[in-house]
Amino acid sequence: MAMQRTDVVVLGAGIVGVSAALHLQAKGRAVTLVDRAGAAATETSLGNAGIVQSEAIFPYTFPRAPGEIAAAALGLDPRVHIRYAALPWIAPWIWRYFLASSPAKRLATAMAMRGLVERCVSEHRALAEPAAVGALLREGGWIKTWRTAHGEDLAMSDVEEEKPFALPTVKLSREEVLVLEPHLGEVVRGGVHYPDPLSTSDPQALTQTYAKLFVARGGRFVVGDALSLAQSGDGWALTTAEGPLQASAAVAALGPWTSDLAKGFGYRFPLAAKRGYHMHYGAKDGASLNRPVLDLERGYLLTPMTRGLRLTTGVEFARRDDPPSSAHLDRLEPFGRELMPQLGARLDPAAWLGRRPCLPDMKPVIGPAPRHKGLWFDFGHQHLGLTLGPVSGRLLAEMMTGETPFVDPKPFRADRF
């Protein structure tokens, strides 16, 4: 097969890689998108909760209160699930995560992330319109509900913390929650409505629609193994199903697998997978939801999706490649039936497992590889990859084409590790 040439090869066709490919293409670069799967969004970007979280300026920090840590460690907190056998491997990472979660560092991270998060909705719209995603993207925000006065305190302390950022929030009584979501159950005592975020009824279809736009604009999508990437002369070479590929620059956007590629070039990123599951459910008596709803004190979301009501779990601490377990989902499902009494039967044969690609300081890596000319990174988007994929693609493309980036890229540098 003849050697193919391209300006940039983007490795990984999740929301992050697809978005980077579109932005580089818009800057006039010939781009080839490579994934080991024959389609975009077959991994983490397939199964998330579908929220474009324009309110998520503060990161998902590790708890600091001793009681909360003890409850999580002892398996008493349904928001987290720990695979104890994995602890010898993952404890050092959790320790780094804990250290980065101090109040001062939490605020510093929020300040660094703000410039990205604030543009997430407009950057999605900029892709959604030409891609004609239609009903795949939904207005109406999402609701954080509470069951007790303690839950209300937690939610309102978040609102208080967010005040300097002028995020639109509406505190709702139980009755007001029911006006927006009439099918929620007795356990809901009130909530906070974040009206500005978007949500999608199918994260996989959304990313695939963006990928179609990339191809319609002349981009190539090719099956290949990113781990075959090698330096070649001044550029990069890769083996693909369509033959050898030569590129001037390469972007590693492999989500939780980026560390496998980086290791081969001598970069040891502390990338861990905060795992999470989903299951779809039917609904009895025509019940439905209009937007994603969080059960704050139990730590899962219910999102209306094309396939049904999707319950997404909080975090499972395990090694990335540990086998899946239905334990966390099984524990949360009864809470889901309290939150929405008309939640119907399971629709999937097994829970889907996803791996949030997480660095301990809760920021992605977006920028050049420190020791390899023409190699770039765009990964580690943790709980917010759907939110931040498009805006990260813009930042990366501006850096790669020598433009002044719209936001200070320093906090996202690869050499901070």
Ligand SMILES: Cc1cc2nc3c(=O)[nH]c(=O)nc-3n(C[C@H](O)[C@H](O)[C@H](O)COP(=O)(O)OP(=O)(O)OC[C@H]3O[C@@H](n4cnc5c(N)ncnc54)[C@H](O)[C@@H]3O)c2cc1C
């Ligand atoms: C339960 C759950 C709920 C979530 N909810 C939300 C939410 O509501 N909002 C939000 O913003 N984010 C959410 N997230 C996070 C979000 O889904 C991720 O941050 C995002 O999908 C990461 O995208 P990515 O493109 O970096 O990785 P991925 O989507 O995993 O893409 C990586 C790609 O690399 C490819 N690949 C891997 N290895 C190779 C190789 N060797 N060769 C070629 N290709 C390879 C894979 O096939 C894959 O296509 C959630 C995550 C989970 C698990």
